Amino acid sequence: MGPGTDIFVKITARIGRCGGGQVMTGELFVRRGGSQGPTLLLVHGLAANAEVWDGVIALAQRCWPGRWIAPDLRGHGRSGASGSLPQASAGLRLGSSGPAAYSYSGYAADLADLIEADSPVTVLGHSMGGVVGLTLASGLFGVTVERVIGVGIKVDWTEQEASRMALLATRPPALFDRRDEAIARGLRLAGLQGLVAETSAAATAGVIEDLVVADELVGDRAVGNRRGYRVAFDPAVNGIGPPPMQRLLAAADSGVTLACGEFDPMVTVDQLRALHPDCVELAGLGHNAHVEAPELLWETLLARPSDRR
Numbered sequence: 457m458g459p460g461t462d463i464f465v466k467i468t469a470r471i472g473r474c475g476g477g478q479v480m481t482g483e484l485f486v487r488r489g490g491s492q493g494p495t496l497l498l499v500h501g502l503a504a505n506a507e508v509w510d511g512v513i514a515l516a517q518r519c520w521p522g523r524w525i526a527p528d529l530r531g532h533g534r535s536g537a538s539g540s541l542p543q544a545s546a547g548l549r550l551g552s553s554g555p556a557a558y559s560y561s562g563y564a565a566d567l568a569d570l571i572e573a574d575s576p577v578t579v580l581g582h583s584m585g586g587v588v589g590l591t592l593a594s595g596l597f598g599v600t601v602e603r604v605i606g607v608g609i610k611v612d613w614t615e616q617e618a619s620r621m622a623l624l625a626t627r628p629p630a631l632f633d634r635r636d637e638a639i640a641r642g643l644r645l646a647g648l649q650g651l652v653a654e655t656s657a658a659a660t661a662g663v664i665e666d667l668v669v670a671d672e673l674v675g676d677r678a679v680g681n682r683r684g685y686r687v688a689f690d691p692a693v694n695g696i697g698p699p700p701m702q703r704l705l706a707a708a709d710s711g712v713t714l715a716c717g718e719f720d721p722m723v724t725v726d727q728l729r730a731l732h733p734d735c736v737e738l739a740g741l742g743h744n745a746h747v748e749a750p751e752l753l754w755e756t757l758l759a760r761p762s763d764r765r
Contacts, residue, residue, distance in 0.1 A: 460489025460513065460524070485534035486527045486570060487513070493522020494602070495575040496758075497567060497592075499585030500526075501608070501744075503645035503689045505533030507658035511750030512580070519754070525570055529563055529585070531690035533661050538562065538690070558696045560591040568597040578603045580758065582746055583610065583722070586714075587699040593710040603711040605757050608743050610722040611731060613698040625695030631666065631684040638663045638685035645687060651747050658747075664688045701731055715757055717741030717748070 487506045490496075496516055498509040506526040516524040528535040538558050567588065571577055577599055579589030586606025593601035632638040636654060642662035643649040652658045666686050705712060714728040715736040725737040736756060738745045746753050 460487055460517065483536055484527050484530065484566060484570070486525060488523065488525045488570075489513070489517060490520060490523040493575070494520075495522060495571055495577045496520050496524040497571070497577055497579045497581075497589070498524065498526040499563075499567065499579060499581035499588050500529065500532070501581075501583030501585050501646070502693065503532065503642070503662075503687070504582070504648070505658065505661045505688070507533075507656070507661045508582070508646070508648070508652075508744070508747055510657065512746055512754065515750060515754045519758075523572070523575060527567065527570060528661075529588070530566055531558060531693045533688050538692070558690075558693045560587050560696065560699065561596075563588040564591040564594075564597050567592055568599050571599045573598075576600045576602045578605070578758070580605045580746075581607070581609075582744070583608045584696070584699075587701075587704065590699075590701075590704040590708055590712070593708040593712070594704070595707070595709040601708075601710040603713070604708060605713045605715065607715045607738075607745055607753070607757070608717065608720055608722060609699070609701070609714065609728075611699070611701050611727050612723070618698055621694045621697075625692050627691050629686045629689075629691055631682060631686050633684050635663060635665075635685045638687055642687040642689065645689060647743050648747065651744055662688050705732055713757060715745070717743060717745045720745075 485506065487509075498506070498512060500506060500508050505528045509526045513524065513526060531537045577592075579592060579601060581587070581589035581604065586604070586609040589601075589604040589606060592599065593604050630641065632641065639654050639659050639662070640649070643652065643654070643659055646662065648658060663685055666684065712732060713734045713736060714732050715738060716723045716725055716728060717738045718740055720741070720743045722743050725735055728735040738749070738752065738756060741748050741752070
C-alpha cells in the first residue's frame with residue numbers, strides 16, 4: 457500500500473441519508489489510502505483533526521487489507537464549518553440544535569459520502585468520533601458498517617457538564633497574537649498537551665491565521681481590525697450535546713466494541729460495561745490511547761475478532 461493522499465472532498469449529503477434537513481455543501485479535508493477492500497474509517501474526537509491518527513495510519517498502511525480514510529470533521533482542522541447540519545432523525549435523538557446546528561447525524565451523513573458503496577466499513581472512533589461511528593452504524597446512511605470501535609467515549613454526563621459545554625458553544629473563538637499561543641490552546645482543547653510536539657502535524661493543522669474585522673467605524677474606516685491566529689475549531693461544536701448512548705447502541709446494526717484507557721479521566725470501563733458487554737480497558741493509557749500507544753490499540757482492538765451481536 458502507498459503512503460496515502462490528502463485531498464479536499466466536496467460534500468453535499470442527501471436528505472434521505474440523515475432523515476433531517478439538507479446538509480450544507482462544503483469541503484472536508486480527508487486523508488486516505490489503500491485500495492479495494494474493506495474500509496477503515498478513523499474518526500477523531502472533539503477539537504482534534506485527522507493527524508492524531510498518524511500512528512494508526514502507519515499500521516493501516518502495513519496491515520489493513522483495504523482502504524483507510526481519516527477526515528477532519530466539519531468545524532475542525534482544515535474542513536469547513538457548519539451552517540445547517542441536519543437535526544434528529546425520527547425517534548432517535550442524534551444531536552442538538554446548537555448555534556451552528558452540529559449533530560452526530562450531520563457528521564455521519566458527511567462521512568457516508570466518503571465511503572465507496574461496495575465497501576464494508578470498520579469505524580475506529582475516538583471520544584465524540586466514536587459516537588459518530590455508532591450513529592453511522594444505525595442503518596440510516598446507506599453504508600454497511602460491520603464494526604464500530606469506540607475509544608474514550610464519555611457516557612456519564614452531569615447537568616453541570618452539559619450546561620458548561622452549551623455555554624462554551626456560544627463563545628467566539630479566541631484570537632492570539634502568536635502562533636505558538638494558539639497551538640498551545642489547541643492542544644489543551646484536544647487533550648493532546650504533552651502527547652504531541654508543538655511542531656507536529658496534529659498541532660499545526662489545528663491552527664489557522666485569521667483576520668478579525670471590527671464593527672466599529674470612524675468615518676468610512678474600520679477601527680480595530682486585528683490579524684492573528686486562532687484554533688481551527690468551531691466553538692459551536694461544543695453544543696452537540698451528550699450522546700444518547702443506549703439508543704445508539706440499540707440501533708447499531710453492527711458489532712460494537714467500547715474501550716477506554718485505564719487512566720482515562722473522561723470514562724471508566726465500569727461505566728462502559730453498564731451499557732454494553734463487549735468492553736476493553738487499555739492498561740496504562742489515558743484518554744488519547746490512539747496517540748499514546750497506537751500499536752497496543754491496534755493489537756488489542758483491531759486485530760481481535762469482532763463480537764457481532
